[in-house]
Amino acid sequence: MIIKISLVCLLAAALSYAAKISSPYQQTDISKIGSQKDIFGFLAGSAPYFSYPGNTSIPVTPPPQCKLQQVQLFARHGERYPSKDVGKAINQTFAKLESYNSSFKGPLKFLNDYQFFLPNSDNLELETTHDNSLNPNNPYLGMTDAQKHGLEFLAEYGDWIANTTNSTNFTAFTSSSRRVHDTAVYFLEALGNRFNFDLQIVPETPQSGANTLVPKFGCPAWGPVNRDIVNSFGNGFLNDITNRLQDANPGLDINATDAHNLFDWCAFEINARGYSEICDVFTREELINYSYQQDLNTYYSDFVGNPLAKAIGSVLFNATMTLLKQSEELDQRVWLSFTHDNDILNYLSAVGLFDDKRNLTGKGVPFQDQTFRRSWVVPMGARVYAQKYECTSNNNTVSSFVRYVVNDVVIPFDDCQSGPGFSCPFAEFLERGENRIKGINFAKECNTSSVSNVTSLTFYWDYKEKNYDAPLLLQ
Numbered sequence: 001m002i003i004k005i006s007l008v009c010l011l012a013a014a015l016s017y018a019a020k021i022s023s024p025y026q027q028t029d030i031s032k033i034g035s036q037k038d039i040f041g042f043l044a045g046s047a048p049y050f051s052y053p054g055n056t057s058i059p060v061t062p063p064p065q066c067k068l069q070q071v072q073l074f075a076r077h078g079e080r081y082p083s084k085d086v087g088k089a090i091n092q093t094f095a096k097l098e099s100y101n102s103s104f105k106g107p108l109k110f111l112n113d114y115q116f117f118l119p120n121s122d123n124l125e126l127e128t129t130h131d132n133s134l135n136p137n138n139p140y141l142g143m144t145d146a147q148k149h150g151l152e153f154l155a156e157y158g159d160w161i162a163n164t165t166n167s168t169n170f171t172a173f174t175s176s177s178r179r180v181h182d183t184a185v186y187f188l189e190a191l192g193n194r195f196n197f198d199l200q201i202v203p204e205t206p207q208s209g210a211n212t213l214v215p216k217f218g219c220p221a222w223g224p225v226n227r228d229i230v231n232s233f234g235n236g237f238l239n240d241i242t243n244r245l246q247d248a249n250p251g252l253d254i255n256a257t258d259a260h261n262l263f264d265w266c267a268f269e270i271n272a273r274g275y276s277e278i279c280d281v282f283t284r285e286e287l288i289n290y291s292y293q294q295d296l297n298t299y300y301s302d303f304v305g306n307p308l309a310k311a312i313g314s315v316l317f318n319a320t321m322t323l324l325k326q327s328e329e330l331d332q333r334v335w336l337s338f339t340h341d342n343d344i345l346n347y348l349s350a351v352g353l354f355d356d357k358r359n360l361t362g363k364g365v366p367f368q369d370q371t372f373r374r375s376w377v378v379p380m381g382a383r384v385y386a387q388k389y390e391c392t393s394n395n396n397t398v399s400s401f402v403r404y405v406v407n408d409v410v411i412p413f414d415d416c417q418s419g420p421g422f423s424c425p426f427a428e429f430l431e432r433g434e435n436r437i438k439g440i441n442f443a444k445e446c447n448t449s450s451v452s453n454v455t456s457l458t459f460y461w462d463y464k465e466k467n468y469d470a471p472l473l474l475q
């Protein structure tokens with residue numbers, strides 16, 4: 001009898017194990033879903049969206065004596081699965097863990113009863129949605145984030161668009177990456193029946209040169225710089241993780257590269273499942289170190305520490321300035337564009353926000369002197385708005401101003417904020433902006449001619465004739 005029972009138990013155990021292997025769904029503790037918000041800011045922009053933590057407390061709605069003239073948005077796609085490269089790296093690390101012969105102890109104990117979040121490569125590069133989520137309770141779907149953003153946009157700007165523009169029809173722009181396109185569609189559909197939109201799909205290919213939302217692809221000369229500075233920060237914290245996991249699990253075959261991959265695993269599993277137990281492997285100190293290492297790396301690859309970041313970003317910033325100048329001539333007053341994180345970072349390098357006065361170094365975390373944090377600026381679903389408004393002063397003169405709203409928070413320019421709502425007087429904004437990109441020649445510095453002969457961005461002005469409808473790419 002006893003034997004029979006334990007056989008049944010064994011069978012049941014074997015069956016439930018088989019069931020777990022065959023299905024990517026996991027009965028994750030519901031109470032854990034949504035409980036990891038406090039680590040999103042350390043995961044280098046791969047974790048779900050959160051508002052900019054450095055709240056300036058300046059109201060996002062322009063002051064009452066002002067009325068909006070134009071709004072521009074550059075938005076990142078929403079929460080997603082890893083890219084092909086990152087997926088492969090995480091998979092390799094998982095394979096090494098899977099080959100461990102004993103049962104796991106210590107922080108990896110959860111792996112004894114765990115279903116990997118990337119059972120195959122089907123979802124790589126894609127937005128997380130109801131259809132591909134690993135848990136129906138996952139609140140961090142890229143799809144929901146984009147819909148929520150659309151509703152927030154509607155609340156902030158919907159009446160203004162309906163009342164002050166000629167029609168509720170407008171054109172929006174997306175790069176030709178599938179997840180970017182999907183984000184745009186979820187956002188736009190959330191605006192409801194009150195608005196009609198047309199979505200132009202602008203190709204993100206090297207051949208597009210400057211006429212794209214992803215000018216980095218038209219910049220073959222681009223590459224990360226100052227690797228010596230980045231490497232000088234060291235991988236000590238990654239070795240600490242490796243050693244700790246090996247101490248608990250003797251013979252475990254992992255190294256610093258795997259420890260690094262665990263951070264990506266953590267972030268992307270949250271996007272897919274709403275919760276990731278691998279995140280619990282890290283100490284708070286390790287999260288801080290990882291976060292800074294990624295900031296440092298980004299600073300010298302896609303942000304102001306790399307001179308080409310500004311050159312690439314000048315393409316979109318130049319378009320921003322031209323559109324702002326034309327705010328009273330163009331029918332359309334709202335310019336919504338959807339793209340990737342690096343393009344937004346390049347753009348902000350040209351705009352000159354979060355532009356540290358002091359270069360980041362590998363000497364340690366500059367706790368009291370760090371303006372640029374990758375995860376704060378470009379989390380999944382990041383949104384950078386430029387607002388142009390005109391205000392009536394006490395002596396009844398009317399003048400225009402510009403300011404930026406990054407991830408729900410007004411971020412004034414340190415060197416230009418004398419206008420209402422800490423905005424920058426429009427003439428000064430243009431002068432400042434033109435100075436920042438003066439002398440920059442994107443096509444020349446980027447060696448664009450080796451991939452494309454397109455040296456200027458035209459899609460905001462010629463979309464009616466050209467009708468951009470590029471095939472979607474899984475990238």
Ligand SMILES: *[C@@H]1O[C@H](CO)[C@@H](O)[C@H](O)[C@H]1NC(C)=O
Binds near residue numbers: 052055056057058409
């Ligand atoms: C920032 O602070 C203001 C004023 O306290 C508040 O109204 C607003 O909701 C805050 N924004 C965010 C993103 O937390």
Ligand SMILES: *[C@@H]1O[C@H](CO)[C@@H](O)[C@H](O)[C@H]1NC(C)=O
Binds near residue numbers: 100101253
């Ligand atoms: C697992 O055990 C097998 C057989 O004993 C051995 O050949 C293999 O090297 C072990 N693998 C690891 C990762 O310890």
Ligand SMILES: *[C@@H]1O[C@H](CO)[C@@H](O)[C@H](O)[C@H]1NC(C)=O
Binds near residue numbers: 119120
């Ligand atoms: C991970 O590797 C396994 C075995 O090689 C493969 O079947 C699976 O598709 C891979 N998954 C990803 C996400 O690459």
Ligand SMILES: *[C@@H]1O[C@H](CO)[C@@H](O)[C@H](O)[C@H]1NC(C)=O
Binds near residue numbers: 167169196
């Ligand atoms: C707005 O869009 C609708 C549907 O696409 C179209 O029927 C209508 O003519 C458009 N109105 C204007 C003013 O462009």
Ligand SMILES: *[C@@H]1O[C@H](CO)[C@@H](O)[C@H](O)[C@H]1NC(C)=O
Binds near residue numbers: 221447450
């Ligand atoms: C620029 O393009 C030319 C022609 O393709 C190539 O020979 C050269 O190495 C490139 N230079 C840089 C800096 O990428």
Ligand SMILES: *[C@@H]1O[C@H](CO)[C@@H](O)[C@H](O)[C@H]1NC(C)=O
Binds near residue numbers: 234236285
């Ligand atoms: C942070 O990382 C650096 C470089 O790897 C290392 O020297 C330092 O000990 C780490 N600090 C902590 C608190 O883990």
Ligand SMILES: *[C@@H]1O[C@H](CO)[C@@H](O)[C@H](O)[C@H]1NC(C)=O
Binds near residue numbers: 092096254
């Ligand atoms: C860690 O191991 C992988 C192979 O699994 C290897 O490709 C990688 O270079 C190793 N990393 C380090 C830092 O040794």
Ligand SMILES: *[C@@H]1O[C@H](CO)[C@@H](O)[C@H](O)[C@H]1NC(C)=O
Binds near residue numbers: 166331
């Ligand atoms: C607004 O629409 C009307 C009629 O559809 C048209 O005559 C007028 O030129 C439009 N104004 C602007 C600024 O587009």
Ligand SMILES: *[C@@H]1O[C@H](CO)[C@@H](O)[C@H](O)[C@H]1NC(C)=O
Binds near residue numbers: 305357358359
């Ligand atoms: C930052 O580094 C760049 C070169 O990478 C250099 O041109 C610039 O002067 C440095 N800025 C400061 C404030 O040290």
Ligand SMILES: *[C@@H]1O[C@H](CO)[C@@H](O)[C@H](O)[C@H]1NC(C)=O
Binds near residue numbers: 453
């Ligand atoms: C740009 O290159 C394409 C093919 O690469 C060619 O068909 C086109 O004529 C060129 N345009 C200009 C303005 O040189």
Ligand SMILES: *[C@@H]1O[C@H](CO)[C@@H](O)[C@H](O)[C@H]1NC(C)=O
Binds near residue numbers: 314318319322442458
């Ligand atoms: C910058 O904008 C001007 C118009 O203001 C345009 O002539 C020029 O081609 C633009 N440069 C790029 C690289 O698109």
